[in-house]
């Protein structure tokens with residue numbers, strides 16, 4: 001398809017309409033970036049060379065396709081970046097759960113339904129509206145679904161700045177949001193980047209339970225609880241297990257301590273509200289789920305993709321960090337029969353840790 005030529009006025013008018021449509025579709029913000037990502041590419045190459053991506057080999061596998069948008073969608077000259085706030089307004093307060101070692105802490109983004117389909121559907125509607133307005137054009141939608149530098153692109157599109165914790169922050173809305181992208185061959189007018197407002201603050205670096213943010217703006221995924229409880233398929237390193245506390249799927253600590261989250265806007269979006277009391281459930285009750293309960297209850301949840309065994313692995317670690325009660329020992333023992341060898345080792349570690357700590361107190 002030969003790209004149609006548009007005047008500056010037509011493209012400016014389209015961009016104005018896109019902002020309106022994005023808002024009607026429930027996006028909190030939309031911005032346009034070009035595809036020049038050389039700075040982000042340099043940082044990515046160094047991060048990979050340092051091995052800080054852990055087992056996420058797919059990060060290296062895509063080569064420069066990640067930093068050259070036209071390599072995965074030919075003709076791309078702009079990236080439309082969208083943001084959707086997700087902090088659920090009905091969830092139990094995160095600090096209350098983090099301070100209660102009998103409860104399991106699930107990252108705020110994973111309490112409800114998987115966001116990918118919801119955002120993809122809305123991105124598609126946005127592309128349809130654009131097509132109706134200007135005729136056919138080339139595009140491809142991404143929602144955490146391909147080798148896309150989503151955060152650097154969002155920064156370029158003016159959606160926020162990358163904080164020292166490496167998450168995107170907007171000074172009017174905090175950092176709890178999902179991102180999506182539309183790669184397009186339409187040379188839309190660009191947005192301006194926001195300035196960095198981290199200043200002298202380093203709260204997120206100090207607060208990280210495992211010291212994963214060991215340098216400002218750099219994350220060692222191998223120590224990050226989100227990586228250890230979601231991406232890592234194998235055994236969680238023993239030295240890190242006590243530091244994980246009761247975080248069973250992801251971690252929000254670096255965002256929770258950030259001064260900018262006071263501007264977060266919680267949302268009533270039904271899909272993002274907690275399901276099956278995931279915001280306030282006891283570790284023992286979650287650990288008691290059978291595999292079929294796990295599969296049924298977490299249908300349509302981002303948690304389901306880690307599978308039952310990794311779910312048990314994560315909760316076993318958290319139970320090992322809780323208090324030794326008869327109920328906890330019974331549920332741990334009770335799962336040995338269905339646990340894989342890797343998970344069984346985590347259960348034994350948890351029981352031994354509970355016994356050791358009880359012996360220290362006696």
Ligand code: SF4
Pocket residue numbers: 163164165166169197198199201202203204205254257258259260
């Ligand atoms: S806690 Fe401080 S340093 Fe970290 S991202 Fe927020 S403002 Fe930046």
